[in-house]
Amino acid sequence: MQLINMREMKERQSGKIAAIRARGEVSRRIRDMGLVPGTEFSIKGRAPLKDPVALRIAGFTLALRNSEADFIEVEVE
């Protein structure tokens, strides 16, 4: 069990959101899409130029830019 930044995750790796270190609009947008501490997800893939990243969450798929992923701390095995 260790904490890493979402950007460092590999494809198909899964993890659980530990913290979102953003404020204001960015924080709100991330949370409004269901990414809150405790949410489990896996990395579905990355775009051809490695950014954005696609996440697989229980019922849906989300894409976010690395610049947003940088705010998200993830607990991985």
Place this chain on the structure above:
Amino acid sequence: MVHTIALAGNPNSGKTTLFNALTGARQHVGNYPGVTVEKKTGVYQIDGRQFSLVDLPGTYSMTAYSLEEVITRDFISTQKPAVVVDIVDASNLERNLYLTLQIIEIGVPVCIALNMMDVAKSRGVRIDAPRLSALLGVPVVPTVARNGTGKKELMAAAAQVADTYAGPKNLQISYGEDIDTALAEMEPMISRVEFLTQYYPARWVALKYLEADEQIVSAGRRADAQISEKLGQIADRVASHLNRTLDTDAESIIADHRFGFIKSIIRQGVIEVENEQNRLYLSDQIDKVLINRLAGPFIMAGVVFLLYHFTFAFSEIPAAWMESGFGVLRGLADSHMAEGLLKSLVISGIIDGVGGVLGFVPIILLMFLGITILEDSGYLSRVAFMLDRVFKVFGLHGSSVMPFIVSGGIAGGCAVPGIMAARTLKSPKERLATLLTVPFMNCGAKLPVFALLIGAFFASHKAWVMFAVTLMSWSGALAVAWLLRKTIIRGAPTPFIMELPPYRLPTVRGVLIHAWERTWQYIRKAGTVILAISILLWALMSFPGLPADQAATFGPGQEAALAGAELRHSVAGRIGTSLEPVTGLAGFDWRTNIALVGGFAAKEVIVSTLGTAYSMGEIDAQEASGLSQHLAQAPQWGPLTAFALIVFVMFYSPCFVAVVCIAREAGSWKWAGFSMVFNTVLAFVLAVLVYQAGSLLGFG
């Protein structure tokens, strides 16, 4: 009294499908006052009762950060619909209920449509609707919008809610000790002086102050500065406490607790999952190919090319029918009307003007058909996903790609549907930058101009020059987008957090309704303005007429020369002539200037106006080889002049149809004016640079 029912819900929850199923073709598309967000209304009848339905924009939340969300909550709180029907995607319950909670908190009558029950079932998810209803305190009706299942029951339940509503329900969600304490302090303060309570419940107002919601705080300041100040102080105190102790803000805590509340509801036996949660669904398998890092871009290029081909190849046929239809009209007017101004007005002003408006209809309709299919199938968001990194560099968004391509990113498009395609962009700054730069693409109307000049001066390198021209327009557009985002549309990029919705087969009905609505809007709204400007341009090029004594010097057989002299005498001609000293810097004489003024009507008009100015009579834009030879031999023309003109035509003011569309899509004439002035200045500077540098280097 006709009750209003508002439909709210997440994007991709099937909201619009349900709206279409309920209202059929009886719907009306307009805009919310002062903004460009679409407002769809329709009528639904049940048991002799009539309901007015409003399809609110799809949103995930109710913050003040996006236009769609502000519109949604303003509509709910100020228009007070009899019921808000919240469409919840049953296959994605947790995230959808987040919006539901926020709607209930605004304190309006709510009824839930638990949609896509079929998808949920196929995924092995069983939902206990009565239990969910009991826990939330609002009716929950299972539906499948795609085939209309449950729509009658839903509307009956909604009518029941409207008839028996007895005031707001209080969910009493706990937001943790810090927030709850502050709420307990703020609520009585708000209730005592009825601060904003004609629109919102006191608890909701208090929450918005804690969230530092810009819109509500400034509305509060206007309503009662004193109480607003006090509430603000409490919010600041909580904020600094949370910052110190938990390193976070109230907004985040509130959001996290909403999800906590949803989890606690769901855990009380609402959901039963038969299969493993994270197994791969069909969409994930399709995505393995379609957004594969190697295969994805190639497939995308193919799809984009097909869309392009579909739009422009198929629109040629109906466009040709229309053209010949208007040709017949023109012929009728020509043979039945007496020579003179009225005839000229009818033919060149009205018939050509209406023809110009309607000539775009096939292209717009087909473009929207294609884009709607891509959008509804879920593929369009994958395109944005794959290309976002490229467009981000220039301050744009992955979704900017479609407007660029349609406008002529592959030479031969059209900026009018391109500008309208920017509607799929939800980030306001990125969208405006896209609107303002797509007219630099090489649309189909610029091509005859380029073909004329390339044919006359670069005949041996046709393909290379054409390739260079395409490259120039892309780099010019992207560079200007970058510049705009660094200057007048400055600001941090809108956070890019986008759902990649599951792939779905678009419904024929949904696609047709959507494409037709948008096309009809173009005809109705843009059409009238375009006709007026077309008549104005006709007047510019016809008045004042040549005095009779001068006209008399042209004998029979000299009609072409007469037309040339008349054109030079008109207002447009005088503008062109008076500008000659300035435009000479770029190598343009008065004839080119007049042609460029005419090009504001439509870029291909440049060719025919040049023909008139060179006294060559009627020139067909597609068949201009005579003019081409004439230019090649004219002393004032050379490859350098031609190249400077190509550069100018590429970048100068969009044609007025595009300008009208920019005004409509940007929501203000200010931006339309900006694009005319800025683009023309930019084009002139570039053309002068090309001409002067070229002359210095001896290419003249």
